[in-house]
Amino acid sequence: MDQQKKPFHHALRINKELCIGCSRCMRVCPTEALRVIDGKATLHPEWCIDCGECFKVCPVKAILVEDDDIARIFQFKHRLLLIPSIFFAQFEEKLTLDAIKGILYDMGFTELCTVEQGADILVDEINRYVEEFKGEKPVLSSYCPAVVRLIQVSFPSFADQIMRLIPPLEITAQYYRREYEKNGVPLEDVGIFYVTPCAAKIAAIKAPVGGYVSPINGVINMSELYNKVFLAYKQKGTSENEHCTLIHSSLSSVGIHWPTTGGEAVNIKGRALAIDSMPNVIDFLERLENEEIKGVDFLELRGCDMSCCGGILVQDNRFLIKERIEKLAEELPKKHMLDQEFRNVCSGYIPMEPVEPRAMIKYHPDITIALQRMEEASRLRGLLPDIDCGACGAPTCEALAEDIVCNRATMEHCVIRHAYQADAEMIEKIWGKKRFRE
Ligand code: SF4
Numbered sequence: 001m002d003q004q005k006k007p008f009h010h011a012l013r014i015n016k017e018l019c020i021g022c023s024r025c026m027r028v029c030p031t032e033a034l035r036v037i038d039g040k041a042t043l044h045p046e047w048c049i050d051c052g053e054c055f056k057v058c059p060v061k062a063i064l065v066e067d068d069d070i071a072r073i074f075q076f077k078h079r080l081l082l083i084p085s086i087f088f089a090q091f092e093e094k095l096t097l098d099a100i101k102g103i104l105y106d107m108g109f110t111e112l113c114t115v116e117q118g119a120d121i122l123v124d125e126i127n128r129y130v131e132e133f134k135g136e137k138p139v140l141s142s143y144c145p146a147v148v149r150l151i152q153v154s155f156p157s158f159a160d161q162i163m164r165l166i167p168p169l170e171i172t173a174q175y176y177r178r179e180y181e182k183n184g185v186p187l188e189d190v191g192i193f194y195v196t197p198c199a200a201k202i203a204a205i206k207a208p209v210g211g212y213v214s215p216i217n218g219v220i221n222m223s224e225l226y227n228k229v230f231l232a233y234k235q236k237g238t239s240e241n242e243h244c245t246l247i248h249s250s251l252s253s254v255g256i257h258w259p260t261t262g263g264e265a266v267n268i269k270g271r272a273l274a275i276d277s278m279p280n281v282i283d284f285l286e287r288l289e290n291e292e293i294k295g296v297d298f299l300e301l302r303g304c305d306m307s308c309c310g311g312i313l314v315q316d317n318r319f320l321i322k323e324r325i326e327k328l329a330e331e332l333p334k335k336h337m338l339d340q341e342f343r344n345v346c347s348g349y350i351p352m353e354p355v356e357p358r359a360m361i362k363y364h365p366d367i368t369i370a371l372q373r374m375e376e377a378s379r380l381r382g383l384l385p386d387i388d389c390g391a392c393g394a395p396t397c398e399a400l401a402e403d404i405v406c407n408r409a410t411m412e413h414c415v416i417r418h419a420y421q422a423d424a425e426m427i428e429k430i431w432g433k434k435r436f437r438e
């Protein structure tokens with residue numbers, strides 16, 4: 001099935017029972033993928049990019065993350081947990097790395113390894129890629145899956161500029177899968193699990209882009225695992241588990257910085273910029289589209305504020321996490337100890353295929369019908385009050401006009417027009433004569 005037709009996998013779900021229809025989520029959604037219908041938030045699956053902005057603002061926790069049950073690990077004899085440095089950096093210093101590792105072993109994981117081991121070998125690969133890139137620059141990082149989806153749906157003309165190299169997480173997962181295989185372990189006995197700081201990574205693992213198939217068997221919610229580890233520590237103290245070592249714990253200072261803002265860009269030769277948080281990323285891409293920004297070789301784009309430190313499933317304060325990462329980095333070697341071995345094993349599978357654009361079809365797939373609808377929507381916009389109040393269940397008056405021409409709403413949805421018809425005098429009072437006349 002081609003990527004254009006394959007539905008997006010979504011890691012976020014709206015619990016309609018809990019939703020109170022407050023429309024907070026709708027107002028922050030960067031792709032206008034939400035509407036409030038019959039008093040409940042409703043998601044457009046082709047437009048949602050799993051960025052989690054809606055999750056952050058819901059006052060009643062009606063937006064849920066669909067992760068894998070941790071009990072799934074027991075389906076496998078070998079249970080490898082891939083741990084991002086962000087996970088360790090959430091704990092205060094008194095809960096040492098050894099203590100965390102011990103608790104994770106006690107929970108049933110048989111091997112642990114750090115995710116960002118895969119970052120070191122990417123540095124040279126990205127630099128080579130950027131240098132040899134024949135298309136329009138900047139090359140856009142493929143690290144943040146929410147941004148990759150944003151580009152697919154909202155900036156499809158940039159899809160060709162997305163770097164065709166898999167992220168560190170997948171490099172590390174591929175490496176260890178091959179290690180098990182090399183050591184004669186049947187692959188059906190191996191369960192590879194990842195602790196995720198966000199929903200977008202769940203969606204990306206379940207439905208990767210670039211013709212790639214992830215070897216990761218399950219994704220565990222970082223917030224839940226954090227609470228479990230913390231509770232175990234509070235109840236039992238540090239674990240005496242004798243096997244509590246990280247396998248190949250050769251994380252470098254390059255690797256540990258990778259999930260933080262600038263962690264990728266700082267390693268790139270040429271002019272490389274790091275942009276974080278969804279509004280900034282969108283603003284930057286719009287400027288790039290309008291050719292206001294030129295001469296950039298590489299763009300690191302991360303959907304969350306302070307990159308993965310600000311992921312929606314991260315429990316601790318993002319500034320404190322960043323501070324702890326800096327501290328941990330001081331004790332790490334500059335380079336990955338397994339670099340050459342890693343390079344030899346991984347070099348073949350780092351490239352991926354192009355990421356397909358999936359431009360939002362707002363009006364109709366047929367261009368003639370789409371143009372007619374667009375024209376009609378523009379006429380309707382002139383009849384709407386242009387105040388983007390959201391009371392109609394659409395995020396803006398423009399979005400309501402689009403919904404009306406696509407038969408998803410009617411003019412009756414505009415409560416201001418209703419009120420206007422009911423009490424023009426009152427509206428004039430609120431808006432003032434000038435605006436009212438206009
Ligand atoms: S996850 Fe992001 S794109 Fe999807 S509905 Fe929520 S805010 Fe919109």
Ligand code: SF4
Nearest residue numbers: 019020022023025058
């Ligand atoms: S933020 Fe969205 S999902 Fe949450 S209660 Fe309000 S409308 Fe419902």
